[in-house]
Amino acid sequence: xxxxxxxxxxxxxxxxxxxxxxxxxxxxxxxxxxxxxxxxxxxxxxxxxxxxxxxxxxxxxxxxxxxxxxxxxxxxxxxxxxxxxxxxxxxxxxxxxxxxxxxxxxxxxxxxxxxxxxxxxxxxxxxxxxxxxxxxxxxxxxxxxxxxxxxxxxxxxxxxxxxxxxxxxxxxxxxxxxxxxxxxxxxxxxxxxxxxxxxxxxxxxxxxxxxxxxxxxxxxxxxxxxxxxxxxxxxxxxxxxxxxxxxxxxxxxxxxxxxxxxxxxxxxxxxxxxxxxxxxxxxxxxxxxxxxxxxxxxxxxxxxxxxxxxxxxxxxxxxxxxxxxxxxxxxxxxxxxxxxxxxxxxxxxxxxxxxxxxxxxxxxxxxxxxxxxxxxxxxxxxxxxxx
Amino acid sequence: xxxxxxxxxxxxxxxxxxxxxxxxxxxxxxxxxxxxxxxxxxxxxxxxxxxxxxxxxxxxxxxxxxxxxxxxxxxxxxxxxxxxxxxxxxxxxxxxxxxxxxxxxxxxxxxxxxxxxxxxxxxxxxxxxxxxxxxxxxxxxxxxxxxxxxxxxxxxxxxxxxxxxxxxxxxxxxxxxxxxxxxxxxxxxxxxxxxxxxxxxxxxxxxxxxxxxxxxxxxxxxxxxxxxxxxxxxxxxxxxxxxxxxxxxxxxxxxxx
Numbered sequence: 001x002x003x004x005x006x007x008x009x010x011x012x013x014x015x016x017x018x019x020x021x022x023x024x025x026x027x028x029x030x031x032x033x034x035x036x037x038x039x040x041x042x043x044x045x046x047x048x049x050x051x052x053x054x055x056x057x058x059x060x061x062x063x064x065x066x067x068x069x070x071x072x073x074x075x076x077x078x079x080x081x082x083x084x085x086x087x088x089x090x091x092x093x094x095x096x097x098x099x100x101x102x103x104x105x106x107x108x109x110x111x112x113x114x115x116x117x118x119x120x121x122x123x124x125x126x127x128x129x130x131x132x133x134x135x136x137x138x139x140x141x142x143x144x145x146x147x148x149x150x151x152x153x154x155x156x157x158x159x160x161x162x163x164x165x166x167x168x169x170x171x172x173x174x175x176x177x178x179x180x181x182x183x184x185x186x187x188x189x190x191x192x193x194x195x196x197x198x199x200x201x202x203x204x205x206x207x208x209x210x211x212x213x214x215x216x217x218x219x220x221x222x223x224x225x226x227x228x229x230x231x232x233x234x235x236x237x238x239x240x241x242x243x244x245x246x247x248x249x250x251x252x253x254x255x256x257x258x259x260x261x262x263x264x265x266x267x268x269x270x271x272x273x274x275x276x277x278x279x280x281x282x283x284x285x286x287x288x289x290x291x292x293x294x295x296x297x298x299x300x301x302x303x304x305x306x307x308x309x310x311x312x313x314x315x316x317x318x319x320x321x322x323x324x325x326x327x328x329x330x331x332x333x334x335x336x337x338x339x340x341x342x343x344x345x346x347x348x349x350x351x352x353x354x355x356x357x358x359x360x361x362x363x364x365x366x367x368x369x370x371x372x373x374x375x376x377x378x379x380x381x382x383x384x385x386x387x
Numbered sequence: 388x389x390x391x392x393x394x395x396x397x398x399x400x401x402x403x404x405x406x407x408x409x410x411x412x413x414x415x416x417x418x419x420x421x422x423x424x425x426x427x428x429x430x431x432x433x434x435x436x437x438x439x440x441x442x443x444x445x446x447x448x449x450x451x452x453x454x455x456x457x458x459x460x461x462x463x464x465x466x467x468x469x470x471x472x473x474x475x476x477x478x479x480x481x482x483x484x485x486x487x488x489x490x491x492x493x494x495x496x497x498x499x500x501x502x503x504x505x506x507x508x509x510x511x512x513x514x515x516x517x518x519x520x521x522x523x524x525x526x527x528x529x530x531x532x533x534x535x536x537x538x539x540x541x542x543x544x545x546x547x548x549x550x551x552x553x554x555x556x557x558x559x560x561x562x563x564x565x566x567x568x569x570x571x572x573x574x575x576x577x578x579x580x581x582x583x584x585x586x587x588x589x590x591x592x593x594x595x596x597x598x599x600x601x602x603x604x605x606x607x608x609x610x611x612x613x614x615x616x617x618x619x620x621x622x623x624x625x626x627x628x629x630x631x632x633x634x635x636x637x638x639x640x641x642x643x644x
Contacts, residue, residue: 253502261489264478270460273493
């Protein structure tokens with residue numbers, strides 16, 4: 001008996017073609033400097049997405065992304081390297097690429113919490129900041145190897161997050177969200193009045209150094225001069241790949257199922273033996289660890305941390321990435337992060353209005369594609385498995 | 388005959404409303420017990436109290452020799468009680484298989500290391516679970532086997548009910564609480580569903596069932612014993628034929644004095 005959902009794999013071509021077009025488009029968008037051209041390119045993207053999303057083409061692209069993840073994952077890595085190779089000596093563009101990768105990791109952490117387990121976290125930027133501050137303190141005050149600082153940043157974020165567990169577990173839905181909002185506000189105030197952590201001026205973060213290799217030095221390959229951000233790109237890429245693999249395995253296991261069960265109906269989940277508190281704690285801790293680790297690296301990349309970089313507004317941006325991309329879909333999160341990071345940077349004219357842009361973008365998406373750009377597909381435990 | 392579930396002096400108030408009023412009830416092993424009574428007589432509250440969704444005010448619940456009065460829902464489920472809900476509580480975006488696996492939670496390996504790193508072992512467990520779920524679904528509706536990985540949101544009401552019952556039965560509970568399985572279905576559908584339930588029970592003779600139902604033909608057909616509630620109190624009990632003729636029961640249902 002053939003099983004509909006686990007029939008032959010979807011073709012790779014639509015996904016690969018979409019990826020290639022998106023890569024070329026992204027390179028063009030990043031390379032163009034004239035405002036009118038940038039606006040033209042953005043309009044083109046909007047019109048294309050609106051046009052294609054009504055046809056079967058869009059569905060076949062998302063089918064090939066959900067079923068051919070291994071191949072398309074590899075191709076995405078190649079695409080990212082292509083972008084970096086193209087802009088190999090542009091500091092600014094490479095910094096954007098690194099920012100995209102690290103925000104993606106943070107948004108994936110939030111996906112575990114909010115997308116999978118339904119635990120609201122409106123303090124994402126705070127946990128990101130905890131990671132960055134951890135890096136600032138450890139890199140200046142101690143001799144802890146910098147590669148180790150990344151997981152320590154994650155652990156500190158997870159640990160401080162556990163302070164929130166009691167109020168988060170005792171409340172449901174919106175009330176839990178309010179608890180995290182309060183934490184985000186408290187966190188910023190705490191940093192501002194804490195002289196040990198630099199107060200409102202913040203702290204310098206020494207750059208990363210792996211076994212004597214300083215990542216803040218530009219490298220030359222043959223005649224090629226590489227921006228030092230290419231080094232950070234390599235480290236961020238490894239972290240992103242690890243995070244993607246982790247998320248995929250989580251989602252395709254009984255743990256992912258437990259998260260879904262408690263998100264969709266806590267009472268019913270409890271009646272089938274699922275320990276609600278335990279799984280919420282696991283989701284919250286895993287998520288904060290990822291956000292904190294990404295934040296630690298982000299601190300080292302930027303070289304500087306200050307309370308104003310990790311405000312409630314930044315947490316909202318993380319949440320809007322999820323809404324925009326498709327709650328619970330890792331690919332959607334990556335696409336949405338690119339949009340949210342790149343568009344305001346390229347559209348210099350709207351700098352002060354960027355929150356207005358995010359807000360309208362989220363509203364438009366919620367109106368026309370309530371499940372986000374790439375809705376989450378039904379769980380498949382093993383790609384291509386059939387009974 | 389041994390007693391599987393027993394409550395003594397069970398009382399539950401909601402503000403001024405007494406939903407359960409010193410209820411003494413016992414369910415013998417391997418029987419099907421019908422729990423009947425007018426709307427608001429405390430039937431669903433009884434299920435919610437037994438499964439730990441509500442805390443009781445006073446009284447005790449003993450299941451299979453263990454006092455579960457103050458236990459939380461997951462703990463109670465682990466002692467061997469499973470249930471369905473009056474208003475379907477499936478996870479609609481999830482597949483049939485996923486929904487049934489939620490019911491199988493206690494028998495699946497839940498370790499983080501196992502789930503993330505030991506993918507081969509996980510695959511073996513997944514395949515065994517798939518076969519178990521499929522065997523169960525086949526008893527209810529062979530047609531659904533082909534849709535095991537489709538979201539339940541696309542299923543008809545009767546199929547959703549079937550999946551809910553599969554979810555409650557997959558880990559072979561000792562006691563199954565069915566809360567109005569016929570709600571929202573036609574007479575023919577209800578009859579078909581009852582046939583399925585009897586068929587599944589034939590496979591597992593040790594299953595005890597308590598069923599809340601308004602459709603008296605079903606109660607008459609499948610129950611060994613009936614308990615009639617009114618205003619949270621037990622007003623009659625015995626075989627269906629006996630309670631159906633009881634004057635108090637007729638009064639409660641028909642308002643005859």
